[in-house]
Amino acid sequence: MRILLVEDEKRMAQALCEILRLEKYEVDHCADGCDGLAAMESGIYDIIILDVMLPGMNGCEVAGRARQSGIRTPILMLTAKAELDDKVTGLDSGADDYLTKPFMTKELLARLRALGRRNINTPDGTLTFGDISLDTNVSMLFCTKNGQGIRLGEKEYRILEYLISNAGQILTREQLAVKVWGYDSDAEYNNVEVYMSFTRKKLAFIGAKTEIKAVRGIGYELRYCDV
Numbered sequence: 001m002r003i004l005l006v007e008d009e010k011r012m013a014q015a016l017c018e019i020l021r022l023e024k025y026e027v028d029h030c031a032d033g034c035d036g037l038a039a040m041e042s043g044i045y046d047i048i049i050l051d052v053m054l055p056g057m058n059g060c061e062v063a064g065r066a067r068q069s070g071i072r073t074p075i076l077m078l079t080a081k082a083e084l085d086d087k088v089t090g091l092d093s094g095a096d097d098y099l100t101k102p103f104m105t106k107e108l109l110a111r112l113r114a115l116g117r118r119n120i121n122t123p124d125g126t127l128t129f130g131d132i133s134l135d136t137n138v139s140m141l142f143c144t145k146n147g148q149g150i151r152l153g154e155k156e157y158r159i160l161e162y163l164i165s166n167a168g169q170i171l172t173r174e175q176l177a178v179k180v181w182g183y184d185s186d187a188e189y190n191n192v193e194v195y196m197s198f199t200r201k202k203l204a205f206i207g208a209k210t211e212i213k214a215v216r217g218i219g220y221e222l223r224y225c226d227v
Contacts, residue, residue: 001116002026002158002179004045006036006062007078008054012101016049019105025112026158026182033057040066044179045073047115052079052090060093067094074115078103127164130210130224132203134160141202148206155180156199163212163222172219196220 003020007013008031020027028045030036033054040048040062048066052059063075077095087098097111117125127134133142139157142149152160158180163171173192181191200212213223 001046002028002044002182003112004028004030004036004039004048006030006033006039006048006054006059007051008032009051016108019108023109028182031055033059033062037062037065040071040073041069042178043071043073044175047112048073048075049112050075050077050095052077059095060089063090063094076111076115127161129164129167129222130208131226132160132164132206132208132210134164136161141206143206143208145209146207150202150206152202153198155195156202159195159199163220167222170215170218170221176219 003025005013005016005020005027007016007029010031013029013031017027017029028039030039031054034056036048036050036054037057039045050059050062054062057065059077059079063077066073066075074097075095076097076099077090078099078101079090080101087100090098096115099108099111125136127136128144131143131145133144134140134157135142139152139154140149141152141160159176162176162179176192180195196212196214203210203212209226210222210224212220214220
C-alpha cells in the first residue's frame, strides 16, 4: 500500500515516514500543499495523510480541490487543532477521518488500516477479476475456478493490486513504475518488464485464464480469456 504524507513539520514528517516504513507501507512525502495536490493527482496513492497547516495551500483547501477534481483516495487529516468546528471543516472539505496531534502510533495505524479496508471496498479484503482472487491480507493469489493458490512477492502483489483496482484501463509503464517503486526510486522500465514476467508466471502456475496483456507503445491491462 502506498501512502502520500503531506506534512511541513520536518521532525514530524521524518518520524511518520519511519513509522510507516517499519509497518511495510510505501511512503512519499510532500511539505507543501500545492505539491501535495499535484502528487495526489497522479492517482498512485491508496491513502493520503494530510496536515491542515501547510504552506502554499492549507489542508482543507487541498482536500476540497482534490474532491472537486474527482480524486476519491481516502484522506486522513492531521492537525494540532482540537476544536469541534475545525474537525467539521476538515471533514466537510473532503477528509474521510480526522486525527488530532499529538496522537498515539497505535491509533494512527488502526485508522490507516480502516481506511485501507474502505479503499479496497470489500469486507474481507479480497480483490477479484475474471477468475482470479487477490487476498490483500496475506498477499495470496488464487484461481477461483480450481482453488489453486500461490503467495506473491511484494512487487508482484503491488502490480496485481494496481491492475485489478484499475481493471478495464490500460496502465502505462510509467504509472506502474511510480506506483510500485515510487517517485524517488532509480527503477527503470526494464524493472517493470522483469516483474511483469514474474507475475505472469504466477498466473500461469495457478492455471488462471486471466492474463496481463501488453498494449504496444502504451502499457499493460488485465484481460480474462475464457476460451
